[in-house]
Amino acid sequence: MLKINWKKIIAGAVAVAGAVALLAGSSYLKPATVNAASNSSSVSAIKKRGTLRVAVFGDLPPYGWVNKDGKRVGYDVELARRMAKDLGVKPKFIQVNANNRVDTLNSNKADIVLANFTVTPERKKVVDFAKPYMKVSVGVVSPKKKAITKVSQLKGKKVIVTKGTTAENYFTSKQPGVQLLKFDSKTQQFNALKNNRAAALADDNSYLYAWVKNNPKYTVGIKSIGPKQYISPAVKKGNKSLLNWSNKEITKLNKEDFFTKDYNSQLKPYFGSEVKPSDIVLNNK
Amino acid sequence: MAHSGISVLFEGTNFARLMGGLWTSVWIAVVSLAIGLLLGTIFGLLRTLPSRIIRFILLLYLEFFRILPTVVLLFLVYYILPRQFNVNLPATWMAVLAFSLWVAAEFSDIVRGALESVPKHQRESGLALGLNQWQLFRYVLLPQAIQLELPATINLATRVIKTTSLLLMISVMDVINVGQQIIEANNQTHPTGIFWVYGLIFILYFIVDYPLSLWAKHLTAKEEH
Numbered sequence: 001m002l003k004i005n006w007k008k009i010i011a012g013a014v015a016v017a018g019a020v021a022l023l024a025g026s027s028y029l030k031p032a033t034v035n036a037a038s039n040s041s042s043v044s045a046i047k048k049r050g051t052l053r054v055a056v057f058g059d060l061p062p063y064g065w066v067n068k069d070g071k072r073v074g075y076d077v078e079l080a081r082r083m084a085k086d087l088g089v090k091p092k093f094i095q096v097n098a099n100n101r102v103d104t105l106n107s108n109k110a111d112i113v114l115a116n117f118t119v120t121p122e123r124k125k126v127v128d129f130a131k132p133y134m135k136v137s138v139g140v141v142s143p144k145k146k147a148i149t150k151v152s153q154l155k156g157k158k159v160i161v162t163k164g165t166t167a168e169n170y171f172t173s174k175q176p177g178v179q180l181l182k183f184d185s186k187t188q189q190f191n192a193l194k195n196n197r198a199a200a201l202a203d204d205n206s207y208l209y210a211w212v213k214n215n216p217k218y219t220v221g222i223k224s225i226g227p228k229q230y231i232s233p234a235v236k237k238g239n240k241s242l243l244n245w246s247n248k249e250i251t252k253l254n255k256e257d258f259f260t261k262d263y264n265s266q267l268k269p270y271f272g273s274e275v276k277p278s279d280i281v282l283n284n285k
Numbered sequence: 286m287a288h289s290g291i292s293v294l295f296e297g298t299n300f301a302r303l304m305g306g307l308w309t310s311v312w313i314a315v316v317s318l319a320i321g322l323l324l325g326t327i328f329g330l331l332r333t334l335p336s337r338i339i340r341f342i343l344l345l346y347l348e349f350f351r352i353l354p355t356v357v358l359l360f361l362v363y364y365i366l367p368r369q370f371n372v373n374l375p376a377t378w379m380a381v382l383a384f385s386l387w388v389a390a391e392f393s394d395i396v397r398g399a400l401e402s403v404p405k406h407q408r409e410s411g412l413a414l415g416l417n418q419w420q421l422f423r424y425v426l427l428p429q430a431i432q433l434e435l436p437a438t439i440n441l442a443t444r445v446i447k448t449t450s451l452l453l454m455i456s457v458m459d460v461i462n463v464g465q466q467i468i469e470a471n472n473q474t475h476p477t478g479i480f481w482v483y484g485l486i487f488i489l490y491f492i493v494d495y496p497l498s499l500w501a502k503h504l505t506a507k508e509e510h
Contacts, residue, residue: 058462059469066466068297095456100364107367109376109456184454187465191479214472 041111042241043087051092054080055110058095060186062210062270063116075266076114079133079233082258083112083249097185099164102126105236112242113234118166118204120229128237130246132230133259134280138167139205140222141193141212148200149221154178158198162189167202170226193218206280210270230282254282290477294485299467303482306463307489309377310449313457317381318442321388328389329396330422343393350390355448358383363455376457380449388445395437399430436508439501443494450490460486 039045046052056076057064064074072093084091094110101117104110105127118136119129140159142148155177161168163182171178181198183189190211193201200221201208208220233250235242253259259281267280294300332343350358362383367373374382403426411425453462464482471478 059465061469061472065470067470068299068467070298070302095458095462097454100454100456103364103368104456107364108371108373109363109367185465187469214476 039239039241040108041236041239043245044241046087046089046111046242049089051090052080052084052087052112053092053094053110054084055094055096055101055104055113055115056080057097057115057186060116060207062266063207064114073266075134075262076116078262078266079253079258080112080114082253083114083233083246086249086252087245097164098162099184101164101234105234108236111235111239112246116204116207116231117234118229119232120166120169122169123234126237127234128239128243129232129234130243131250132232132282133250133253134206134231135228135282136204136206136231136280137224137228138170138202138226139208139220139224140200140202141208141218142200142221143196144217144219146199147219147221151175151222151225154200157200160189160192160198160201162186162203165203166226166229167204171202174226206267206271206275209272209275210267213270213272290475291481293467293471293475293478294481296471302463302467303460303485303489306458306460307493309457310452310459311446311493313377313380313384313452313459314442314446314449317384317388318445320381320385321445322392322438324385324389325392326396328393329400332393332397333400347390347394350387351394355383355387356451356454358387359451359455376452376455380452380455380457384445384448388441391441392438395434395441396430399434400426402433403429432508436501436505439497439504443497443501446494446497447490460489 041053056072056074058066058072060074062074064072064076067073077093080091080093094104096104096110096113096115098115101113101115102123105113113127116134117123117129119132123129140148140151140154148154154175156179158179158181159171160181160183161171163184168180168182171180181192183192186203186207189201189203192198194215205220205223212218212220233246235246260277263277263281268277271280294303328343328346331339334340353361359380362379363376366379407425407429408421411421416424449459450461452459453465456462464486468479468482475481
């Protein structure tokens with residue numbers, strides 16, 4: 001006989017509702033912005049601590065990944081090391097996935113995000129972006145045998161995206177006729193494409209060029225859809241101190257052509273001759 | 286070459302890093318179990334007391350952690366605690382906190398069940414001998430309850446070890462997270478690396494979990510005879 005224990009069910013429901021109300025209530029009281037007096041990520045706080053905590057990807061060659069000696073390398077990581085050096089501190093890396101980049105800042109786990117973070121109006125509401133250091137747009141990769149070259153071919157088909165990326169955002173808001181298959185990490189999304197879970201995969205085109213170079217059975221059929229977008233360092237909302245410093249730093253690094261050098265050492269081996277530095281690096285000296 | 290993919294495991298420091306990841310997973314599981322079992326025993330004991338208020342509060346606690354998926358729990362301690370209450374510990378300790386609270390909740394129910402299923406005449410004989418509540422618990426109920434709760438506890442331990450695979454969600458460098466780094470870093474030189482890395486992780490989890498599971502089986506069989 002099945003006996004429903006209403007007492008337990010109600011108790012559980014009350015507990016959950018209580019906890020949710022508590023959390024929701026407290027988030028109204030304390031929005032995630034920086035209070036100048038207790039800013040644990042200000043330039044002076046970072047210098048005092050002696051470490052710059054940087055949120056980076058750990059599984060996205062050539063931007064942020066770990067080589068076989070266990071060392072973090074990549075285009076974003078090089079920038080992170082340089083910024084830490086110019087601050088006179090050591091870098092400390094915090095590995096993130098695409099969809100916890102905002103929360104990592106808001107919960108004070110990192111001072112700055114250098115994880116291929118594309119600037120969007122929605123994200124501007126929750127974090128502060130510094131000057132951009134790279135440009136990208138959304139591309140679509142598909143098997144060569146069944147290449148997708150126009151967005152209209154995707155109507156009613158499945159497309160793979162990573163949660164929290166600009167590709168997900170673009171397809172959700174602008175292409176409602178396309179079914180999305182969403183994953184948590186880059187590793188998972190590319191595996192899903194290889195296992196034929198969907199007709200195509202959408203992500204920032206710069207990753208796709210790199211991936212296609214190693215997976216010659218696939219092609220970036222749509223090189224660019226949606227508007228051109230920029231990649232910037234991000235800091236917690238209201239962290240003026242680190243934001244101003246980062247802006248000055250990017251201007252300085254642009255002047256000495258740091259990003260072209262970074263491109264040549266980190267990205268070029270992955271992209272091959274299909275892509276030129278000027279496709280990725282900004283020339284805003 | 287037929288099996289060239291396996292070399293991905295031994296390139297550079299890859300194998301040592303995977304072992305380091307496994308150590309992180311096991312360490313978090315063991316520390317959480319130690320804290321959780323201790324707390325759970327106390328909660329379980331409290332739940333056999335006549336006080337309705339204590340029982341109600343502990344029931345709420347149990348149901349809260351039982352209903353909440355572990356991923357949500359991890360996100361709560363990793364992102365919401367620091368943001369709302371300025372508690373900021375390294376990710377591994379946040380994981381220990383979440384897992385300990387979860388283990389304590391689940392274990393309190395196991396302990397309560399075991400204490401209640403100790404035959405009534407044992408309790409009554411104890412009281413007749415003039416033992417007080419604490420002595421009754423320490424010398425009569427607990428030793429017998431431990432026997433009863435062992436298989437369920439081992440089962441809980443294997444679940445905790447398996448659940449450490451969720452730790453990559455909160456940036457803990459556990460064995461899965463390290464595995465993904467290695468797969469991505471070697472994708473172009475070792476396209477079949479994914480099979481070997483996950484294969485090794487499978488074997489590692491198996492080596493850690495299977496003896497526990499065998500032990501539980503053995504204990505259950507012993508009880509039936």
